[in-house]
Amino acid sequence: xxxxxxxxxxxxxxxxxxxxxxxxxxxxxxxxxxxxxxxxxxxxxxxxxxxxxxxxxxxxxxxxxxxxxxxxxxxxxxxxxxxxxxxxxxxxxxxxxxxxxxxxxxxxxxxxxxxxxxxx
Numbered sequence: 412x413x414x415x416x417x418x419x420x421x422x423x424x425x426x427x428x429x430x431x432x433x434x435x436x437x438x439x440x441x442x443x444x445x446x447x448x449x450x451x452x453x454x455x456x457x458x459x460x461x462x463x464x465x466x467x468x469x470x471x472x473x474x475x476x477x478x479x480x481x482x483x484x485x486x487x488x489x490x491x492x493x494x495x496x497x498x499x500x501x502x503x504x505x506x507x508x509x510x511x512x513x514x515x516x517x518x519x520x521x522x523x524x525x526x527x528x529x530x531x
Contacts, residue, residue, distance in 0.1 A: 456480065 425446065432442050456476060463472040486496055 452480065 429442055429446075459476060460472065483496065
């Protein structure tokens with residue numbers, strides 16, 4: 412039932428948007444392009460939500476999805492280069508992985524040192 416309500420709301424908003432767009436003078440091809448792009452964004456967001464790690468707090472998933480979506484939308488709206496955005500994402504992800512690995516390595520090596528010192 413909850414899913415049906417959101418589908419109905421989505422259809423109504425789409426109809427309202429297309430109607431207002433007609434009076435605003437937008438081309439139908441532009442409307443279809445925007446609707447298709449946003450539909451794809453909705454699909455990938457729902458798949459990302461379904462694949463999230465359910466053992467982690469929900470707010471982490473929500474905040475990350477919102478920040479990625481809004482940030483990418485703003486970059487696209489202001490004509491930022493797509494390749495540069497991809498480079499930024501992979502660089503940040505790589506740095507986070509390196510830093511996380513260093514921290515985890517440091518944490519895991521500490522108890523081993525303490526156990527070795529106790530045995531001597």
